[in-house]
Each structure stands twice: as C-alpha cells, then as structure tokens.
Amino acid sequence: MEISKSDWKLFREKIADWQENYMDRLNKEYIALLSSDKGNPSDRFWKLEGRIRRDKKSPGVMIEREKASAVFDIADLIRLKVITVDDLADFSDTLKEAVKMILDR
Numbered sequence: 001m002e003i004s005k006s007d008w009k010l011f012r013e014k015i016a017d018w019q020e021n022y023m024d025r026l027n028k029e030y031i032a033l034l035s036s037d038k039g040n041p042s043d044r045f046w047k048l049e050g051r052i053r054r055d056k057k058s059p060g061v062m063i064e065r066e067k068a069s070a071v072f073d074i075a076d077l078i079r080l081k082v083i084t085v086d087d088l089a090d091f092s093d094t095l096k097e098a099v100k101m102i103l104d105r
Contacts, residue, residue, distance in 0.1 A: 001071045001098050002067075002068070003067055003070045003071055003095060004092060004094065004095070006092065007070070007091050007092050007094075007095045008067050008070060010090055010091060011070050011074065011091075012065060014087070014090075015063065015065065018060070018077065018083050018087065019061060019063070019082070022060035022061070022082045022083075023060070023061060026055055026060075026061075029051075030048055030051065030052070033047060033048055033051070034048060058082070059073060059076050059077055059080065059082065060077065060080060060082035071098045071099060071102065072102060074088070074095075074099050075099050075102040075103050078099065078103060079103065085099075085100075
C-alpha cells in the first residue's frame with residue numbers, strides 16, 4: 001500500500017519522538033533490571049547485555065524509513081508496543097484503516 005504524501009510527511013515528523021519515548025521506556029526497564037536484588041551483579045549485567053542486543057533490532061530503536069513500507073512499519077510499531085493506535089490520531093483515515101487491516105491479519 002502506498003502511503004499518501006501528507007501521511008509520509010507526518011510519519012517522518014513523528015518517528016523520532018516515538019523512538020525517543022520508546023528508548024526512554026527501555027532505559028527505565030534497564031535501570032530497574034540493574035537495580036534489582038534478584039541474582040548476582042554479573043547475572044544482571046549479562047541479562048541486560050542480552051536485552052540491549054535484542055532491543056536494538058527493534059523498529060522502536062532503529063528503522064529504515066522507506067515510503068513503500070511505512071504502513072507496515074507503523075503496524076509493526078503498534079504490535080511491538082512502541083506506539084498505540086491512539087498515536088495515529090493525526091493520520092488519514094485511509095492510513096488508519098490500512099494499519100488496522102494489517103493488524104487484523
């Protein structure tokens with residue numbers, strides 16, 4: 001599905017903030033993991049290292065912005081809880097319907 005020019009522009013404007021918010025949430029989770037009394041310090045360190053390795057592959061952290069895949073990228077961001085459907089309020093109804101269709105598959 002081809003995204004409209006206005007939705008593409010809006011996506012490019014919003015993606016950086018969405019990613020910053022997601023990484024802020026990740027940082028808080030990392031702090032909680034390191035601050036925990038569970039396990040020994042080395043266990044917490046290695047658990048964190050594994051989380052960071054996995055998390056950095058998420059589109060919430062790194063995404064290739066391509067117009068052709070933007071609708072699918074938005075659906076992935078919702079699936080991975082980087083954003084919510086409410087974050088699409090400013091987008092066109094056409095885009096919201098396309099995202100919903102992808103999520104309902």
